[in-house]
Amino acid sequence: MTDRLPDDTELERLLADPEHRDNPLLPLLSLLLERDREQRARLERLLRISDCSYDMARGQTQDLLQQYDRQLRRLEKITRISDRYQRNLLELNEQLKKAALRDPLTGLANRRLLMERLHEELERCRRGREPFTLVMLDADHFKRINDAFGHDMGDRVLCMMADTISRQLRDYDLCARWGGEEFMLLLPNTGLEQATSMVERVMEAVRALRLEGDEQIQLSVSAGLSTYRPDEAIDLTIYRADSALIRAKQNGRDRLQVAQR
Numbered sequence: 001m002t003d004r005l006p007d008d009t010e011l012e013r014l015l016a017d018p019e020h021r022d023n024p025l026l027p028l029l030s031l032l033l034e035r036d037r038e039q040r041a042r043l044e045r046l047l048r049i050s051d052c053s054y055d056m057a058r059g060q061t062q063d064l065l066q067q068y069d070r071q072l073r074r075l076e077k078i079t080r081i082s083d084r085y086q087r088n089l090l091e092l093n094e095q096l097k098k099a100a101l102r103d104p105l106t107g108l109a110n111r112r113l114l115m116e117r118l119h120e121e122l123e124r125c126r127r128g129r130e131p132f133t134l135v136m137l138d139a140d141h142f143k144r145i146n147d148a149f150g151h152d153m154g155d156r157v158l159c160m161m162a163d164t165i166s167r168q169l170r171d172y173d174l175c176a177r178w179g180g181e182e183f184m185l186l187l188p189n190t191g192l193e194q195a196t197s198m199v200e201r202v203m204e205a206v207r208a209l210r211l212e213g214d215e216q217i218q219l220s221v222s223a224g225l226s227t228y229r230p231d232e233a234i235d236l237t238i239y240r241a242d243s244a245l246i247r248a249k250q251n252g253r254d255r256l257q258v259a260q261r
């Protein structure tokens, strides 16, 4: 007798063999064979179903992983965009802040920045530092430049003047555009004598400026100086510098005048 189980065909052949026709177990064995077939068929079906659901589950997992990857890439992109956007906003904010404190034509400090710096200087003076000097500068006969060469050339001359004046100053001085063709210098820690020689240097530099295409035009500025008196209102210092400037103009222009006491 062999260990191997007979397969279906062999079993059928045995059961159909006339030799076993009278065997009382024949109907039972036929039934058992039938049941066995059914059980195997059921088992195969179950295995197929389980393979199928495994494939489905694997497919779904891959789909989810791909979706997750896509979301991750999208998120990275959004983060990059938002970082860039924030950086742009910060830069824009900085530029706006700067623009709010600068004169758009000459790039000099505007009145607002000047007033901020003046208040800082007042604080320093209150803490016992040397006083500062204010200088009001005004281009002489500027209307003639505009009339003779046009407003655009007038603008260029103002920029040249702004640049020339600024170059004569120290790092901690400030040159602001006060109005039209008027500039204000804030010279911290500077008494009248030192301020006077600085302004003479500024005036000399302006005189040396030449307009392209017209070497004959003589540019000049008039100046009014006033040194801050401890505890006075800043408006008063400005007023005295302005009055000195008016006198410089009245006295013939291209000169500096020191504020009277």
Ligand SMILES: Nc1nc2c(ncn2[C@@H]2O[C@H](COP(=O)(O)OP(=O)(O)OP(=O)(O)O)[C@@H](O)[C@H]2O)c(=O)[nH]1
Binding pocket: 105, 138, 139, 140, 141, 142, 143, 144, 146, 150, 151, 152, 153, 154, 155, 158, 179, 180, 181, 249, 253
């Ligand atoms: N091109 C140009 N001209 C300006 C600007 N701001 C003011 N001005 C001109 O500057 C001139 C100032 O004229 P005035 O106040 O009569 O003074 P001025 O001709 O300089 O004469 P004095 O100050 O008395 O020496 C005017 O013609 C203004 O139009 C500017 O931003 N650009």
